[in-house]
Amino acid sequence: METLLPIHSPLFLAGSELDELPAWDMIFGNQHPLVLEIGCGIGDFAVTMAARHPDWNYLAIDFYNKGCLKTCRRAERFGLQNIRVVRDEARSFISRCIAKGSLRAVFINCPDPWPKRRQRKRRLVNEAFVATLADYLMPGGDLYFTTDFADYGIDVARMMPRQRQFENVLAPDLWRHDLDQYPRTKYMLKFMAEGSAIHFVHYRRTNDG
Numbered sequence: 780m781e782t783l784l785p786i787h788s789p790l791f792l793a794g795s796e797l798d799e800l801p802a803w804d805m806i807f808g809n810q811h812p813l814v815l816e817i818g819c820g821i822g823d824f825a826v827t828m829a830a831r832h833p834d835w836n837y838l839a840i841d842f843y844n845k846g847c848l849k850t851c852r853r854a855e856r857f858g859l860q861n862i863r864v865v866r867d868e869a870r871s872f873i874s875r876c877i878a879k880g881s882l883r884a885v886f887i888n889c890p891d892p893w894p895k896r897r898q899r900k901r902r903l904v905n906e907a908f909v910a911t912l913a914d915y916l917m918p919g920g921d922l923y924f925t926t927d928f929a930d931y932g933i934d935v936a937r938m939m940p941r942q943r944q945f946e947n948v949l950a951p952d953l954w955r956h957d958l959d960q961y962p963r964t965k966y967m968l969k970f971m972a973e974g975s976a977i978h979f980v981h982y983r984r985t986n987d988g
């Protein structure tokens with residue numbers, strides 16, 4: 780079990796202490812749209828994106844305490860105000876704390892691959908989870924999924940066209956191995972250095988359904 784180093788950062792939120800449907804406008808001090816990154820790791824991607832989009836309220840979530848600590852420190856070094864780092868399990872956080880139709884974008888980068896066939900049911904991204912995300916994204920909201928694990932990437936890319944509430948931004952491609960301007964995460968860089976290709980999947984919530 781991970782030893783929980785205390786995190787004394789104004790940017791940190793412990794999921795267990797959050798109210799149901801927190802007043803995000805009050806927390807961020809503005810009414811900008813919420814963006815959610817699931818499994819932010821050390822926060823490299825989160826900080827780049829929050830700095831690039833001052834008009835987003837960026838929620839970086841991970842249940843890994845040391846990752847939350849590193850993400851807070853990095854965001855503080857960059858002087859960011861538009862990010863909060865939440866230590867929580869993503870699915871329970873979304874259902875408790877996010878209003879349906881409120882997310883401008885969701886980023887899921889290199890989620891744990893659970894590579895063995897018998898472990899695959901533990902993967903975060905599957906049809907049920909994507910259908911849930913459709914409810915929480917606003918019309919026109921973006922869903923990005925990236926993975927260093929080809930089998931996971933191809934599974935998700937082949938499942939997505941069945942999701943009626945999404946359109947494929949990369950059509951006719953189901954996935955690409957590069958996306959312009961998309962920051963590389965720690966895990967992406969590690970696997971790219973080992974010669975693995977990254978699978979990038981990008982869908983958009985449609986206006987209907």
Ligand SMILES: C[S@@+](CC[C@H](N)C(=O)[O-])C[C@H]1O[C@@H](n2cnc3c(N)ncnc32)[C@H](O)[C@@H]1O
Nearest residue numbers: 818820841842843868869888889891964965966
């Ligand atoms: C393989 S790491 C990738 C980290 C980072 N996104 C990157 O690409 O460098 C996956 C991260 O997702 C977090 N994670 C996995 N499942 C999660 C869940 N259900 N809720 C919150 N965090 C999760 C893990 O703690 C870990 O930090």
